[in-house]
Amino acid sequence: MSKDGMSDRGARGSRAPSERPGSGATAGRDGHARPPARGAANGSTSIAVPERPLPLRAPGGDGVHGGRPPARPRVGYLAERLGLGDDAREFLHHPVPMRTSPLDYLGFLTAFVFASQIVTGMLLATAYSPTVTQAYPSVRAIMASPSGALLRGLHAWGADALIILAVLHLLRVFFIGAYKAPREFTWVTGTLLLSVTIGFAFTGYLLPWDQQAYWATVVGTAMAAYAPVVGGGILHLLRGGTDITGATLTRFYALHVLVLPGLLLLIFAAHFALVLTHGQTEVETRLPKGYRAAHRKGDTADFPHGPYRPFWPYTPAQMTVAVAVVVAILGALAIFVRVPLLAAADPLNRAHYRPVPAWYFYGVYQFLKFLPGRLDGLGMVGLPLLAAVVLIGLPFADRGPARAARRRPFAIGAATLVVIAAVGLTYMGWRGSRGVSGTATVVKNPTFAADIAPIFSANCTTCHGAAAPSGGLSLTSYAGVMKGGRSGAVIKPGDPAGSLLVQALEGRAPNGVPPMPLGQQPLPATDIQTVKNWIQGGAKP
Amino acid sequence: MPTRRRFLLWMAAGIWAVMLAGYAAVASLFLTPRPSAAEPLQDVGAVTDFPSGSPPKLVTYTGGGVEDGVYIAPLPTGLVAFDFHCTHLQCPIQWAGTEFACPCHGSTFAEDGRVLGGPAPRPLHRHRLVIQNGRVRIGGIVS
Incomplete structure (x- = not known):
């Protein structure tokens, strides 16, 4: 332990076997000193934790020392019968740092929202019917009552919150280096829990059986087919056939309410046991206010337990x-922001719904737009696989003892870049999925470069781009627009109503040309009027 | 280790392995869907509904409890049934006057299913198509 006894504190509440009270051990496997266990000789350490008599394991308090231990307080009726007396007391009074951060509780919050999902999910399951004909009507019926709408809101927003909290928890653990020895398996079980969480989100997304659910699942499962060799098999297995049908819905329901909860509880038990065993990692530089000064002066009377205090009741209260904050946010969202339920799933997509992935896939979706087509497999399967391998392998590859961010510039820098890229791509995917238009007001005398090109590039050039444009019509340049496509010219200068482009935008084009933009909401009337004004004025460059 | 103990261990491990493999086999047999080519044929109309020279036409039928559809294209070589999902990420394609177009990432396909543009990695999937007594019947995806 270093001289001031603080800079290298180790786990709090660590209860590895070698550190049982009375064993006197103060150094963990990671070489970090730990707060002295109660009952251990405190020696020269400045982190004084009050001494307690040696807890005895023998039930009834006799046997080991051949008599009743004088100082052993009575334990509760239940605690005694469950054999928890000393363990529970020991746990409740284990020293925790006085200064904490809300970020310390991300793991607990994740676990709490999971519990909330279990409760709301069970309630929803009493009214939901997992069949093709009944799924959508049953969700509609749930949404029809205020309590049902609230419940579905809590469950749906809870699912989003869960992913956000789990990722924040992971990032926090990464940035404070808490995944390092001896907590490698806490990290590994944590990443497994994250993948189960994503599995929950993915399977749950289909269950309302509306257009959004159906088509997001079509696209999401189609990504699996890009895995080499086994892709087709996985796709078939997931869907229970070639297409998303009743078989898929039943499969996803079974996964969502039986398979994944079982997996989750198993892994969570291991994760939680490991957290209890190793305790939380402490952030090295955090000390309570005034402690350093008091320590320098040698007057730490205000800090009878050093920079620590007992777990109970401070930590549970925090x-x-x-x-309460999370519940308040979830409750407000569930009450005030209605979770959408679109039209019932139409596998024929007669209404030309344009598939949009769930928001946590926006990043991948956007990334695919930047990749050339032949690298799609890399983006859809290679990248997630790489991410999984890196995440799980991280604590075994990165074995340096340093936890402080400033001593891990490479790891922290790389992770920061990944986070920025992921957030940026997600944001871009979100914007793209909304089909943001170029202008919000009608432009009286528009020019191509300033007013028309932005409208086209926001709504049309995904298909009508420069390379292999749809219908032979490229809308990326003035020349391309005026040249037209395989159906001939699309602009008749001076005649907006007679221009094929306007007809397609207004959904009244002849010869089977569908309403444009294909599969999306029509452009705002203001944008169409701007285009008309431009053509009326001679469609100048 | 004495031979008897080793034998007992290996025997126990072997029994467990066989039992686990049995459960895994039952599970995979049960969960594997039948091959799509074995899907039952569905009547989607008369041959005369698809005269040569007409554009591809979307026809529907019920499969697996949901409505499903295929585009029937009267090609010079005969009637062909195209799956109406893009081969990129299976968004629903539409016949757009001169070609099939996908609203998600802009893939386009010719009347005969060839890729004209966009990220689609392969031509449109074809369904099994059988003509019986002047009726067009559609099965699962064959290519």
Whole structure:
């Protein structure tokens, strides 16, 4: 332990076997000193944790020492019968740092929202019917009552919150280096829990059986087919056939309410046991206000337990406040922001719904737009696989003892870049999925470069781009627009109503040309009017 | 280790392995869907509904409890049934006057299913198509 006894504190509440109270051990496997266990000789350390008599394991308090231990307080009726007396007390009083951060509770909050999902999910399951004909009507029926709408809101927003909290928890653990020895398997089980969480989100997304659910699942499962060799098999297995049908819905429901909860509880038990075993990692530089000065002066009377205090009741109280904040946010979202339920799933897509992935796939979706087509497999399968391997392998590859961010510039820098890229791509995917238009007001005398090109590039050039444009019509340049496509010219200068482009935008084009933009909401009337004004004025460059 | 103990261990491990493999086999047999070519044929109309020279036409039928559809294209070589999902990420394609177009990433396909543009990696999938007594019947995807 270093001289001031603080800079290298180790786990709090660590209860590895070698550190049982009384064993006197103060150094963990990671070489980090730990707060002295109660009952251990405190020696010269400045982190004084009050001594307690040696807890005895023998039930009834006799046997080991051949008599009743004098100082052993009575334990509760239940605690005694469950054999928890000393363990529970030991746990409740284990020293925790006085200064904490709300970020310390991200893991607990994730677990709490999981619990909330289980409760709301069970309630929804009493009214939901997992069949093709009944799924959508049953969700509609749930949404028809205020309590049902609230419940579905809590469950749907909870699913989003869960992914956000789990990712934040992961990032926090990464940035404070808490995944390092001896907590490698806490990290590994955590990443497995994250993948189960994504599995929950993915399977749950289909269950309302509306257009959004159906087509997001069509596209999401289609990505699996890009895996080499086994892709087709995985796709078939997931869908229970070639297409998304009743078989898929039943499969996803079974996964969502039986398979994944079982997996989750198993892995969570391991994760939680490991957290209890190793305790939380402490952030090295965090000390309570005034402690350093008091310590320098040698007057730490205000800090009878050093920079620590007992777990009970401080930590549970803080956790409760954190949970209350999350519940308040979820409740407000569930009450005030209605979770959409679109039209019933139409596998024939007669209404030309344009598939949009779930928001946590926006990043991948956007990334694919930047990749040339033949690298799609890399983006859809290679990248997620690489991410999984890197995440799981991280604590075994990165074995340096440093936890502080400033001593891990490479790891922190790389992770920061990945986070920025992921957030940026997600944002771009979100914008793209909304089909943002170029102008919000009608432009009286528009020019191509300033007013028309932005409208085209926001709504049309995904298909009518420069390379192999749809219908032979490229809308990326003035020349391309005026040249037209295989159906001939699309602009008749001075005649907006007679221009094929306007007819397609207004959904009244002849010869089977569908309403444009294909599969999306029509452009705002203001944008169409701007285009008309431009043509009326002679369609100048 | 004495031979008897080793034998007992290996025997126990072997029994467990066989039992686990049995469960895995039952599970995979049960979960594997039948091949799409074995899907039952569905009547989608008369041959005369698809005169040569007409554009591809979307026809519908019920499969797996949901409505499904294929585009029937009267090509010079005969009637062909195209799956109406893009081969990129299976968004629903539409006949757009001169070609099939996908609204998601802009893939386009010719009347005969060839890729004209966009990220689609392969031509449109074809369904099994059988003509019986002047009726067009559609099965699962064959290519």
